[in-house]
Amino acid sequence: MPDLYSVDEEERLMREFEIFQDCIVSIRSLRKNLSIPSGKKIVCYYHQVDSRFKVFIEGNRNFFLKLAGLDDFIEVDNTKNLNLISNITADLIISIEKNSEFDYKSQIAKLKKDLVSQEKLYAQSNNKLKNKGFLESAPKEIIEKEKEKLKKSKEDIDEIKNLLSQLS
Numbered sequence: 001m002p003d004l005y006s007v008d009e010e011e012r013l014m015r016e017f018e019i020f021q022d023c024i025v026s027i028r029s030l031r032k033n034l035s036i037p038s039g040k041k042i043v044c045y046y047h048q049v050d051s052r053f054k055v056f057i058e059g060n061r062n063f064f065l066k067l068a069g070l071d072d073f074i075e076v077d078n079t080k081n082l083n084l085i086s087n088i089t090a091d092l093i094i095s096i097e098k099n100s101e102f103d104y105k106s107q108i109a110k111l112k113k114d115l116v117s118q119e120k121l122y123a124q125s126n127n128k129l130k131n132k133g134f135l136e137s138a139p140k141e142i143i144e145k146e147k148e149k150l151k152k153s154k155e156d157i158d159e160i161k162n163l164l165s166q167l168s
Contacts, residue, residue: 016056019091020063026087026094027068033163034085034096035107041071045084047093048075085166087159104167111167115160118153125150 027044036042048054054075057064064073076082076095084095125146128134135143 019053019056019089020060022089023057023064023092023094024067026089026092027070030085030087030094030096031069033107033111034102034104036096036102038069041069042096043072043074044068044070045074045076045082045095045097047077047095048091053091085163098166108164108167111160111164115157115164118156118160122150122153122157125153 023046028038030036030044031038031042046057048057057073057075061073064070076084082095083098085098086093086095088094128146129143129150138146
């Protein structure tokens with residue numbers, strides 16, 4: 001049975017799906033972190049790292065609008081003078097406009113609690129990985145899992161700090 005797609009075509013489709021998925025997750029993450037109800041339509045902005053993605057994004061605009069609950073999805077360049085709150089993905093910067101109707105005070109308090117929690121997780125993992133006894137006795141898989149936890153908590157800390165700086 002012949003393949004429906006060439007290897008290059010299949011790789012392109014997988015890459016586009018990853019971009020689509022990252023974008024939707026990023027928008028939903030912004031909504032969650034800013035306590036924006038999923039039913040509330042918002043305008044979202046994107047800045048692309050690679051201009052090849054514009055054709056893909058514009059060609060799938062309705063999917064982005066529907067799955068992310070958007071009124072509009074607008075390309076913006078870095079020089080545009082908007083007051084934005086952003087998430088950075090591997091390929092795009094996803095942003096929403098900072099708006100007075102959103103409750104930032106309660107979200108800032110929540111993010112500060114989350115930051116303390118993540119910093120504790122980071123310190124615990126870091127201490128384990130500095131402990132010679134742990135490194136000598138733990139199975140390799142456990143050590144790798146601990147390294148992943150350390151990496152993930154560092155990424156979460158950076159994301160929370162980034163959001164806090166944008167909200168302050």
